[in-house]
Amino acid sequence: MIHIGGPSYYEESLIPEYHYKKITDDTSGTEATIWAPTSGKQIVINAILVSATTSGTLEIKDQTAGATICVVTFNEKKAVPFGLGFRLLLDKDHALSAKFTVDAGTGDCHITVFGQER
DSSP states (O other), rough: OTTTTOOOOOOOOOEEEEEEEEEEESOOOOEEEEEOOTTTEEEEEEEEEEEEESSSSEEEEETTTTEEEEEEESSSSEEEEEEEEEEEEETTTEEEEEHHHHOOOOOEEEEEEEEEEE
């Protein structure tokens, strides 16, 4: 029996893994693998956190298919959390990558992907 003011029941969402990658670019466009799943597994993305030290463009990609998932443009030094509101599932054995291209000079992009493999 549940009483008013008593405990409520809810499903707690636990994200078992995260993968971090720092990409440094000098306007040439630098791509790096963020997450390569274990053979026979799929990547399930729950959320992404991105921080850039300068203006530039970030492309999050399904590296194996060569497909762009999303593009984020930074006009300045900034951090952006992506709470997707759903889980994004890549195909089996598909890796996740990102390409960062700064507008001028040299800059860094820090990417953390939260999710799991299934």
